[in-house]
Amino acid sequence: MNKLNELQQDILTEAFNLGMGSAAASLSEIVRSEISLSVPNLTFIDKQTAAKRLSQNTESELSGVSESFTGPFCGKALLLFPAEQSLALVRLMLQDSVPLESLTEFEEEALNEIGNIILNAGLGSLADMFGSRIETEIPTYTHGSTTEIFDAQSSANDLHDVVLFLQVDFSIKESDIHGFVVYLLDVDSMKDLTNLLDVYLSKIS
């Protein structure tokens, strides 16, 4: 159900991998140990399918970060993890093993910063590629079931039913953690994005 053709998908994947490369470098510097990030796959899918991929059971808890962005295309960017994975990631990065079953307030802030770095890197990479400016707002921590999160993010009908969905694999200190980045795009934005991709393709071929 992917609405991108092969080449368009290829460019986006490369752009995000590039972004993840620099995000990983920033994160490594912060925690002073090796981190690698990769984007194994990327698709444009409808919200329901995205919700299913985020969790087997749409009612199970997710933790993450959301930030709004504006530019040649607009919407909301989300970085989401199943709740236990977010705990594992933050505590690995803080090198802090705390026997509490939910994130403390400052761990939420730490996750916020991690998400901010990753989401900004992805969008920054697209912005560089298209030669445009994509502005992002201050990220906020978000938590809940997939349904709750999606509903909270899409007020009224200004968000399209189609999302850009990426899996992001973190590899840190011999642990592997998987998160997901979801771009909820405004109604016209998908068209704007695919246009930009086609313009870029014609420039390089």
Added chain:
Amino acid sequence: MKQHSSINNIEILDSIIDQTVHGLIVLDTELKIQYWNQWMESKSGIYSYEVINQTIDHVFANSNLIRIKGALKKAIDKGQSASLSQSFSDFKLRLYNNKQKTLEIIPQIAISPLKDSSKLCLMQITDVSAAVTRERLLKSIANEAHLGKEAAENLSQLKSSFVATVSHELRTPLTSIIGSLGLLKGGVVGEHNDAQSNLLNIAYRNSELLLSLINSILDLEKIESGTIEFNFKNISINDLLEQATSGIAGYGEQVGINFRLTLLQDNLMVYGDYHKLLQVLNNLLSNAAKFSQKGQTVKLYAKPEKHFVRIIVEDKGQGIPEAFKSTIYDKFTQLESQDNRNANGTGLGLAIAKLIVDKHNGKIDFESIIGKGTTFYVDIPIASEINIKKIQNNNKMP
């Protein structure tokens, strides 16, 4: 452009910003300060006129500004916002004023580009020093609690293996003693006179009692710590009752007590561990016999209820005094029976029985009147899907 309010008056807007309980700083492309709100002034003792057009390095000298400056540049050049948590670098902002007073705060910082502006960005500072201290305390308490829990679990493990080892070490020689005494007692290695017989009997009886005590202690420990295996399956009540009766028959003859069994008219199935339930019934029946007079009858029967089966052991013996009613299931509580028949008891039987019944999600209770008799009830849930699930959940290892 978003219109948040109807207020256009600059004075009012200025006043709103000045009453904000966070630091607000605006910087330009050269990272020079163009706005320094009242919170910043009060916290630092530095007035805005002193810092306008100064670079951020100049104002926050001696603070590690690398991450902050990186984020500020990104905001101005690319329009990206950033949230800098204090978790990743313990940076503190040091503020100076003319009087050389220094203040260190642990800040949470949000940086964003100002829209519709000529490349300015906003830095918001929240003082989270108190909250950080609280959180560190919370974490250390949680850690201690966790360590305490681990220590308790280790202790419990140690206790279990200690009991198991000791029981084994005690049992082995004891078994030899019992064996030897048995042979002697039975005249296998030679005749003995009455006085010798008497002594041998005493020795043998007490050794058996000791062995029984060790076994009970081990049993109890295993059940309590959950290391004993329960073998649950569908069991027929009538089957159980018959087996219990035939098992106690020998003892009944020995002490001159009759056991009368009434089977259920419509047999019922329960979900349980056959041998353990037998153990419970055996204990109740032998207790009933011990506290009855010679020639009396102990009744064993069952009553079907809505969701469970009630097994009843009824005697017409001496009864249980009030004082014992609350401690009867405790370990080592022992009543004295009228003709001292309970001298051979371990005092652990009811404690074990209660544990077993609890594992079955059942109930054990009794009614007793001194001089009239005692009736013990054991309620066991009927084998149905819900009850089976409950028992399985109950018995999951911690």
Added chain:
Amino acid sequence: MPNTTVLVVDDSKVSRMMITAIIKDQRSNWTIIEAGCGDDAIEASKDKAIDLCIIDYNMPGMDGLELATKLKESFPYTPMSLLTANVQESTKEKAEAIGIRFTRKPITDERVTSILDLVG
């Protein structure tokens, strides 16, 4: 004398397009062999004379360093460069350890040219 042959390995078709476009522009008479993954690269380079390798690091299956190590067995004197988005020190060090260059993405004319210059 056969044309200089370059092996370009990257799982992204677009990246291969960009790299080959730059090579054609700068060295129009060179032969280019493309591969989308390590196994294809090894297959495509069998019994050929390869003068230069440009290898992406992040690929499914064999990663760029593993591939470079294998290729070095058949082509011990051929200059090679990683071309990658993965900018960590550790990757750079590993590349140096096996004697190959390390070049960052994004793919630009200058960066690709600097790799081509390894051959001349």
